Amino acid sequence: MLIHLKGGHIVDPVNGRDETGDLWIENDRIVAAPPGKLADEVHDVSGKTVMAGAIDIHSHIAGGNVNCARLLLPEKHQNWLPNPVALPFSTAKWSTFETGTIYASMGFTTVIEPAIVPHQALQAHLELSDIPIIDKGMLTVLGNDDFLLSLLRDGEGPAAVADYVASAVAASNGLGVKCINAGGATAFKYNARTFSLDDVVPFYDLTSRQIVEALQRAVEDLKIPHPLHLHANNLGIPGNVATALATIEAARGERLHFAHLQFYSYGAEGGHGFSSAAAELAAAVNAAPNVTIDVGQVMFRQTVTVSADVLRQFNGSEMASPKKSVIHDGDGDGGGIVPYFYRENDFANAVQWACGLELFMLIDDPWRIFFTTDHPNGAPFTTYPEIFALIMSRDARAEATARLPQEAVAMTTLPSIAREYNLNEIAIMTRAAPAKLLGLKDRGHLGEGGLADIAVYSPGKDLAKMFRFAHLVFKDGDLVVRDGRGTHYRWGNALKVNPGYDKAIDRRLAGYYDHHFGNSRDLFTVKEHLLPRADAFREVACAR
Amino acid sequence: MKPLVFTLKQEPDQRLDLAPLVPHLLDGQSAKEIAEIELQTTRERATVGDTFKIRPGSAESIRFEGGSTRLDNIGKDMKAGEIVVEGDCGKSFGRSLSGGNLVLTGECGPFAGSAMSGGRLEIAGDAGDFLGAPLEGEMEGMTGGLMIVRGNAGERVGDRLRRGTIVIEGSAGDYPGSRMIAGTLIVLGECGTLPGYLMRRGTIVLANPPELAPTFVDCGLHELAFAKVFSGLLRPESRAAARLLSRPLARFAGDMAALGKGEIFFPA
Numbered sequence: 001m002l003i004h005l006k007g008g009h010i011v012d013p014v015n016g017r018d019e020t021g022d023l024w025i026e027n028d029r030i031v032a033a034p035p036g037k038l039a040d041e042v043h044d045v046s047g048k049t050v051m052a053g054a055i056d057i058h059s060h061i062a063g064g065n066v067n068c069a070r071l072l073l074p075e076k077h078q079n080w081l082p083n084p085v086a087l088p089f090s091t092a093k094w095s096t097f098e099t100g101t102i103y104a105s106m107g108f109t110t111v112i113e114p115a116i117v118p119h120q121a122l123q124a125h126l127e128l129s130d131i132p133i134i135d136k137g138m139l140t141v142l143g144n145d146d147f148l149l150s151l152l153r154d155g156e157g158p159a160a161v162a163d164y165v166a167s168a169v170a171a172s173n174g175l176g177v178k179c180i181n182a183g184g185a186t187a188f189k190y191n192a193r194t195f196s197l198d199d200v201v202p203f204y205d206l207t208s209r210q211i212v213e214a215l216q217r218a219v220e221d222l223k224i225p226h227p228l229h230l231h232a233n234n235l236g237i238p239g240n241v242a243t244a245l246a247t248i249e250a251a252r253g254e255r256l257h258f259a260h261l262q263f264y265s266y267g268a269e270g271g272h273g274f275s276s277a278a279a280e281l282a283a284a285v286n287a288a289p290n291v292t293i294d295v296g297q298v299m300f301r302q303t304v305t306v307s308a309d310v311l312r313q314f315n316g317s318e319m320a321s322p323k324k325s326v327i328h329d330g331d332g333d334g335g336g337i338v339p340y341f342y343r344e345n346d347f348a349n350a351v352q353w354a355c356g357l358e359l360f361m362l363i364d365d366p367w368r369i370f371f372t373t374d375h376p377n378g379a380p381f382t383t384y385p386e387i388f389a390l391i392m393s394r395d396a397r398a399e400a401t402a403r404l405p406q407e408a409v410a411m412t413t414l415p416s417i418a419r420e421y422n423l424n425e426i427a428i429m430t431r432a433a434p435a436k437l438l439g440l441k442d443r444g445h446l447g448e449g450g451l452a453d454i455a456v457y458s459p460g461k462d463l464a465k466m467f468r469f470a471h472l473v474f475k476d477g478d479l480v481v482r483d484g485r486g487t488h489y490r491w492g493n494a495l496k497v498n499p500g501y502d503k504a505i506d507r508r509l510a511g512y513y514d515h516h517f518g519n520s521r522d523l524f525t526v527k528e529h530l531l532p533r534a535d536a537f538r539e540v541a542c543a544r
Numbered sequence: 545m546k547p548l549v550f551t552l553k554q555e556p557d558q559r560l561d562l563a564p565l566v567p568h569l570l571d572g573q574s575a576k577e578i579a580e581i582e583l584q585t586t587r588e589r590a591t592v593g594d595t596f597k598i599r600p601g602s603a604e605s606i607r608f609e610g611g612s613t614r615l616d617n618i619g620k621d622m623k624a625g626e627i628v629v630e631g632d633c634g635k636s637f638g639r640s641l642s643g644g645n646l647v648l649t650g651e652c653g654p655f656a657g658s659a660m661s662g663g664r665l666e667i668a669g670d671a672g673d674f675l676g677a678p679l680e681g682e683m684e685g686m687t688g689g690l691m692i693v694r695g696n697a698g699e700r701v702g703d704r705l706r707r708g709t710i711v712i713e714g715s716a717g718d719y720p721g722s723r724m725i726a727g728t729l730i731v732l733g734e735c736g737t738l739p740g741y742l743m744r745r746g747t748i749v750l751a752n753p754p755e756l757a758p759t760f761v762d763c764g765l766h767e768l769a770f771a772k773v774f775s776g777l778l779r780p781e782s783r784a785a786a787r788l789l790s791r792p793l794a795r796f797a798g799d800m801a802a803l804g805k806g807e808i809f810f811p812a
Contacts, residue, residue, distance in 0.1 A: 078681035093681075 002026050003477065004039035007046035008456060011427045014445035018424050023050060025452040028476035032448050045456050048471055051427050052444050053109025053453030055434035058229075058259055058294050059375040061099050062113045062127040062138070064120040065306045065335040068326055069376075070094055072337050073304055075322075087486045100132035101486045106384055107455025107470040110434075110443060110495070113138040114178055114229060114259065115308050117332040118145075121172030122526050128494050129531045133480050135453075135538070137438070137495035139229050140174030141308060143211050144185040145332040147512055149204040158217050159502075165218040166501035167509060171525040173496040173537060175438060176226030177219050178259075181233050181309040182211035185333040188311040195311055196233050197246050208233055209250050216254055222499040223542045225439020227255035227292070232264060235312045239268035241277035245284050253290050257437065260296025260374040261285070262356040269411065274348050276412035278355040282362035285369075292437055293363070294370035297356035297387050299379035300344040306376060308333035316340075342379070350408035352378075354401070360391045361417045366428040367436070385468035391421045392463050439540050440495065452477035493538035500542070546601035552610030552631070556595055558586045559634060563617040565592070567625030567644065570603035585616075608633075611650050619646040622663065635672070638665045641689065654698065655679065660708070662689045673698035673717065676710055684725065686710065692781055699736065702729040705746060711778070711785045721748045724806060728774075730785050744803035751788050753810040760798030765812050767792050 003025040010021045024031050024039070060066055070077065077093035089097035103111055111131075116124040116138045128136045142148055142165060151160055165177060183201035184192070190202040197208050216228045232247045234240040244264035248256075258264075267277035285293055302321075307313050310327060313336020317325040326337040342349045356378070363369040375381040389396045394417075401409055409415060421429075435444025442451045456472040469484025478490055506521075513521040528536055548570065560583040564570075570578060579593030592598065596608075604625040608618070611631020619627045619638040625645075629637075632650035641660040648656075651669035657676045671693045676686035677700055685704035696714035703719075705727040712720075712729075718736030721729045724743035731739075732751045740748050741757065775789035793809040 074681040075683045076681075078679055 001041070001477070002034065002037060002039045003452075003474075003479075004042045005045050005050060005454070005456065006042055007044065008048045008050035009459075010050045010446060011423045012052065012446040013424055013428045014432045015447045017446065020046075023446060023454070025454070025474065025477045028452055028478075030446055030448055030450045030452050030454075043456075043472060045472070047459070049423060049457045049459050049466075050446070051107070051423075051455050051457070052431040052435075052446050052450070053455050053473065053475065054107050054430040055110040055112075055438070055440070055444060056103070056108055056372065056375075056381065056430075057112050057370050057434045057437060058114045058296075058372040059111050059381055060113060060115065060306050060377070061111060061131065061136070061375070062096075063116045063124040065115075065308060065337060067123075067127075068328075068335070069304045069306050069337045072324060072326055073339060076302075076304070087489060090486055096127060096130040097132060097489075100134050100489075102382060104133040104473055104475065104486055105470060105481050105484050106467060107457065107473055107481075108134060109453040109455070109473070109475050109492075110135045110137070110440070112136065112175060112438065112495075115139065115141050115180060115231075116172065116174070117141045117308065117330070118168050118172045119331065119524050121174070121524065122530065125173060125494060125526045125531060125536070129491070129533060129536055132489040132491060133475055133486065135475075135492035135495060137175035138172075139176045139178035139226070140169045140172045141178045141180055141333055142168055143179035143182040143215055146186075147509065148214075149183070149186060149201065149206060149211070152206050152210065152214055153204045158214070158221060160505065161214050162218040162221045163501040163505035164509075165215065166222050166499040167505050169222075169224070170498055170501070171521075173494065173526045175495050175497055175540060176224055176229055177215060178229040178231065179212060179215050180231040180307070180333055181235070181311060182208040182215070182230075184208065184233055184309065184311045188314065188334075189329060192311065193315065194234075197243055197250065199233075212247075212250065213252075216251070216256060220254065222501070224497050224499055225540060225542065226437060227257045229257045229259055231259045231307075231309060235260075235263045235307075235309055236266075236316065238266050238274045240264050240266050241281055244281055248284050248288050248291055251288070251290055253288075255290050256292075258285075258291055258293045260372065260378065261293040261359055262296040262298065262352065262378065263374070265355040265359060266351070267411075271407075272347050272411075274351055274411070276351055276355045276358060276414075278358035279362055279413045282359055285359075285363050286365070289368075292368045292370065292433075293359070294372040294374075295356050295359050296372055296374035296378045297360070297383075298342050298349065298352040299373065299383040299386065300342045300349065300353065301379060301383070302339070302341045303376045303379055304337060304339040306335070306337055308335045310334040310336050312336070313338050344403055345405060347405055347408045350404040351411055353404070354409065354412035354414040357390060357397065358412060358414055358417065360421075361414075361419045366421075366425040367433045369429060370434060370437070371430050385464040385466075388426065388467045389463035392426070394418055394420050396463070438495070439497075491533055494536055495540050496537050497540050497542050545605060547605035547607045547626075547628075548601040548603050549599035549607045549609060550592070550596035551599070552596055552608070552612060553594075555612050556590065556614050558584060558588055558590065559614045559616055560590060560595065561585050561617050562615050563620040565606065566619060566622045566627070567603050567606060568623050570606070573603070575600040611648075613651075613653060616653075618648075619665075622646060632669070637667070638663075641665055651695070657686060657689075657691045657710075659685060659687065660689050660691070661687045662708075664689060665691045667691075667693045667695065670695035670714065671697040671701075671712075673700055674703060675701040675712075676705060676708075677701075677703035686727065690781065696733065701731075702727070705729060709778075711782050713782060713784055721746070721806075723802075724748070730778075730782075730788065732782075732784050732788060740799055740806055740808050742802045743799045743806035745805040747807050747809065749785075749788060749793070749809045751811065753808065756796055756808060757799065757801075759800040759804075760796040760808060761800060761804075763795040763797050763807075765792055766795050766809075771809075
């Protein structure tokens with residue numbers, strides 16, 4: 001099947017294209033214009049913007065905590081269906097079908113679930129495999145698990161740690177490694193209620209810093225393309241910018257991905273003891289080329305915070321709105337589900353909102369800042385189009401800022417910022433850079449041989465509308481969205497890495513599981529035949 | 545003032561969603577415009593004109609002549625005015641009703657008066673299960689208004705009732721007033737098993753109570769001044785309910801398995 005996209009405005013920073021031109025698709029790939037051949041399908045996209053399919057690197061779309069949140073909040077998915085619906089189940093609230101359909105209709109074709117502990121990996125992959133249209137992947141959470149902490153306590157070398165990390169990633173079919181409040185969840189079980197970078201995990205005699213360093217080194221040794229994805233200590237606490245700055249410093253020039261940085265950009269200035277330190281933090285990120293970050297933008301509405309940072313969620317549970325929450329322990333991280341309502345007239349929430357936008361505006365390099373809301377923690381991913389409008393239009397920001405408590409705005413630098421993202425920067429931040437960060441060479445660009453994941457938008461005054469309802473979306477060369485509505489379901493792959501390691505560690509792990517739990521470790525490995533569709537996975541090479 | 549009349553031509557081939565046919569949505573529309581409104585729930589198109597003969601009149605008062613159990617969502621989201629249905633209807637009759645008067649002469653399916661917040665809803669025949677109840681996922685059922693069923697009602701009547709009054713002159717199925725948050729439920733006929741199952745607050749009055757769950761506590765016999773006042777208020781709507789409330793009543797408090805601030809009354 002040969003498809004011709006004719007006369008669109010092609011925005012492809014990887015290949016330096018920002019011009020009117022054509023694009024050809026043959027089967028699932030982008031190809032050069034084939035001389036003398038007639039296209040089976042021609043789409044006139046003149047006046048439209050053509051980009052690669054967007055990639056979301058951090059969105060909680062599957063796993064035990066997400067399901068726990070669904071159970072806790074039945075009112076967020078009422079049994080109500082408009083008649084007749086275009087695609088079956090696509091309007092079932094907070095379902096896998098809705099997730100796939102809405103992401104696709106916004107032009108997103110790859111989404112990464114960033115926090116799955118190995119013991120929940122099978123359920124997570126079953127759930128991911130039920131999300132239609134898009135490709136997905138997940139990061140394996142390590143850093144509070146007894147086996148790893150015991151290895152470090154007993155002074156076993158980096159080789160043993162790397163073998164264990166590789167084995168855990170391979171068994172859970174992860175695309176990389178995530179670390180959540182390293183050691184904090186374990187310390188919480190020993191009644192710690194605060195935990196910072198240099199605090200010691202009781203019983204293991206390790207600091208958070210040591211755990212992060214060890215994991216960072218293991219990821220580098222294994223040549224996993226995605227750097228260690230770190231959820232740092234002290235999330236959401238006034239004055240926590242000090243922790244963030246120390247954590248960036250602690251990376252020692254090595255690659256590090258700092259997740260949802262907005263939640264770490266708080267000072268403790270002013271009458272409320274809460275202020276924005278985003279400008280200072282952005283300057284530190286600009287000066288540290290080894291660090292990438294994603295924002296975790298807050299938007300004003302009801303949402304639910306879902307995190308394996310059980311210490312943070314426990315402390316936040318009294319702010320639950322509606323008043324209910326779940327805090328649970330488990331090996332590794334456990335988790336916490338705390339519903340939360342971000343309010344426009346709330347001083348702290350207004351500062352948080354501004355902090356995120358300051359980070360967007362003040363971090364110069366679009367290759368190192370990623371577009372996220374930490375869905376659903378800062379806001380549901382359905383707010384992405386509004387955020388695109390805010391970062392692309394100074395007027396939209398001014399209008400939104402005017403509605404906030406002005407004493408909160410005074411604690412930020414937002415009103416002084418004039419920057420507006422252009423389409424090329426948007427394409428870098430949401431396409432090219434995520435592909436590079438995750439090691440996905442086949443996507444994020446529109447060059448020949450690339451995967452035909454393509455989003456075509458109708459530019460207009462209403463930027464939010466432009467990004468909410470893509471004109472056309474192709475996934476693997478298959479037209480899946482037309483005028484913002486899904487046309488049919490197809491099934492994407494889960495992306496994973498398969499780092500090589502010394503298999504001796506698997507025998508040790510088998511003994512460990514047998515000794516402690518009386519269970520086979522295999523109980524927790526994700527075997528491809530357990531997933532409902534053939535070719536569930538697509539492997540991403542471990543090399544740099 | 546002449547009512548707007550819809551006469552059913554024949555039993556429809558598919559379930560129809562009649563939510564658009566309420567006074568505030570039809571106000572100011574011509575008969576021709578109304579005839580164009582789509583009601584289908586499948587890919588097969590079905591308009592008002594295909595289904596009903598329309599006799600123009602004031603949209604404030606709507607009559608359906610002839611009913612069918614395939615007609616869903618009649619009076620959904622109605623805010624004011626009147627709808628009278630001469631015949632039967634399907635599910636979700638008067639769902640989210642917030643004002644006005646909604647009357648059904650025949651029978652209806654499940655979820656009648658589901659999550660209604662005001663107004664008056666009267667069903668002359670029998671009602672299905674989940675009368676006044678929330679849909680899956682919703683936290684509250686009926687939150688206000690008055691609902692009267694002259695016939696029998698199905699199971700889980702008044703599930704998660706939050707405010708307002710439900711009177712059932714016939715019998716109720718199992719679990720009437722389950723998970724009640726507040727409000728009043730009166731059943732004059734027989735009543736199924738476990739009334740007030742997991743109720744937190746609110747009042748259930750039963751003319752013929754079954755054996756109550758052990759989580760309801762006997763509080764003795766009462767002659768309540770409030771019951772007399774309420775009886776007077778109910779007299780114009782249901783003489784039998786008014787009579788029941790004017791008798792001496794035994795009071796049981798529960799459900800102690802939940803908050804336990806609710807009560808079940810029955811004549812001693």
